[in-house]
Amino acid sequence: MDIESRLGPVLAVAAANAAAVDTEGVFPAASVAELRRSGLLGLTIPTDEGGLGAGPEVFSEVVSRLAEVCGSTAMIYLMHIAGTMPIAAAPPSAYPNLLSELADGTRLATLAFSEKGSRSHFWAPMSRAEVSADGIRxxxxxxxxxxxxxADVYLVSTQTAEAASPTESxxxxxxxxxxxxxxxxxxxxxxxxGNESSPMRFDTLVHDSERVGDVGSGFATMMGVVLPWFNLGNASVTLGLAKSALDAAVRHVSGANLAHLDSRLADLPTIRHRIGKAGILLAAQREYLAATARKIANPADDTLMYVLGARASVNDAALEITDQAMRVCGGAAFSKHLPIERNFRDARAGHVMAPxxxxxxxxYGKAMCGMELF
Ligand SMILES: Cc1cc2nc3c(=O)[nH]c(=O)nc-3n(C[C@H](O)[C@H](O)[C@H](O)COP(=O)(O)OP(=O)(O)OC[C@H]3O[C@@H](n4cnc5c(N)ncnc54)[C@H](O)[C@@H]3O)c2cc1C
Incomplete structure (x- = not known):
């Protein structure tokens, strides 16, 4: 089955539930159940592990399409893929079937990185593992x-027991x-x-066989595996939200009449100017993001610059585009008659998420000036 036929039913369910998920602030259980059935939870997992073996370009497209209909579902999906890729890179021996279960929809994954102590600096957990006779606490x-x-699988970061700094994790x-x-x-x-982002406590015993990668490899995995997929996916979510808002704005201004003038909102040059400017911004971001996906698929010396730059750029552009969509639709947007204000609110999460x-x-500036990032 191709990606499009897998995605269609998910989009239909997610679209039907998106408004209620937002209004009631509830986890989009029906959309996630459809995602599990679709096989798309295994989108980026290798085919020999039961996945679909797709790369960053397809992933970016799928996430954006999901975000166009339901931002919460798209973010849940992104966090699943971001949690899955490190496991695919270094499967923990305690769970020989984990990858195939992540691929076939049995298990939904997520990341548990951010801590109160280090706030958005997720690469520096303040918690520290303790080694005991029974295992690792x-x-x-x-x-x-x-x-x-x-989620069925949490990828949890912590400082190694002997860490000399928080990046030894x-x-x-x-x-x-x-x-x-x-x-x-x-x-x-x-x-x-609806994406159910809540605090969690992990007070449990784990073992070496449940670690992803070697002792002390957490930071390298976060930067080398999680960051590219997360940044690409995060930017793809906000791109989808921006597209949804702009599409809705174009539909609205093209149909909303000024009856006394026998014209439409789209006949006002100011409205067209705002729509045009937002459209150009969106088109430019789409290309930047597509180039970033290609760079992740075929790594080069400047891949990190794309991974850092495209996300910052798309996140900020999404704030601008959704804001313009709100403005051109006036009271129709403000009063929630259009989905634009949901896109506007959802898009604000992009730039808050770490980094x-x-x-x-x-x-990006440090890299341009030849400075170390950390
Ligand atoms: C919807 C949503 C879902 C999330 N899901 C997850 C998840 O699944 N797993 C997870 O681990 N985390 C998750 N997070 C947490 C997220 O990644 C961030 O850690 C969190 O949003 C940061 O919030 P904070 O208040 O601690 O930010 P703070 O670190 O307090 O930032 C406050 C301000 O300081 C600025 N700032 C901080 N450091 C610097 C610096 N060095 N230079 C310049 N400015 C700086 C920031 O840009 C920001 O403007 C999620 C967040 C959101 C909003």
Whole structure:
């Protein structure tokens, strides 16, 4: 079955539920169930592990298409892929069937990286593993985990037991039914209100065989595997949200009449100017993102620059495009008659997620000046 036929039913279910998911702030269970059935949870997993073997370009397209209909579903999907790729790179021996279960939809994954102590600097966990006779004790308070309580697999970061600095870290697989994995108090977010990002506590015993990669390899995996896929996916989510808002704005201004003037909103040059400017911005971001996906698929010396730059650029552009869409649609957007205000709110999550846009710009500038990023 091709990607398009797998995606179609997911888009239909996600679109039908998106408004309620946002209004009620509930996990999009029906969309995620359809994602599990579709085989798309295995999109980027190698075919010999039961996945579809697709690369970054297809992944970016799928995430954007999902975000056009439901930002929360798209973010949950992105976090699944971001959690899956490190496991695909170094499968932990304790779970020989894990990859095929991630591929066939049995297990939904997510990342549990951010901690209160180091805030958005997710690469520097403050929690520290403790080695005992029984195994390795994880004792980590995570501040935000997408799909908290709904995921089947959490990829949890923590400092290694002997770490001399927070970047000496490990990543462990913790299964969702582990009694030591508990969800903290929920909060009501501005956007992406269905992606169930909540604090979590991991107080549990793990073993070497549940680690992803060698001792102390966490930082390298976060930077080398998670960051490219996450940044690409995050930018793809915001691109999809921006496209949805702009498409809705074009439809609205093309149909909304000024009856006393026998004209439409689209007949106003100011409206067309804003639409045109937003359209050009969107087109440029789409190309930047497509180039980034190609760079990740075929790594080169400048791949990291694309991974840093495209996400910062697309995130900021999405804020601008969704803002322009709100403005040209006036009260129809403000009053929630159009999906634009949901896109506007959802798009604001992009630049908040780590590394935040401010940090991405700083990293990009450091790289331009030949400075170390960390
Ligand atoms: C919808 C959503 C889903 C999420 N899902 C997950 C998840 O699944 N797993 C996970 O681990 N985390 C997740 N996060 C957490 C996310 O990645 C960030 O860690 C979190 O949003 C950061 O919030 P904060 O208040 O701690 O930011 P802060 O670090 O307090 O940032 C506050 C401000 O300081 C700025 N700032 C910070 N450091 C610098 C710097 N060095 N230079 C310049 N400016 C700086 C930031 O840009 C920002 O403007 C999620 C967040 C959101 C919003």
């Amino acid at each position: 994880l004792n980590a308070e995570k501040s935000w985990v997408t799909s908290a309580g709904f 490990d990543l462990f697989v913790v299964l969702g039914d582990d009694p030591g994995a508990t969800v903290g108090p929920r909060f009501t977010g501005l956007g992406l209100r 935040t846009s401010d940090v991405l710009y700083d990293f």
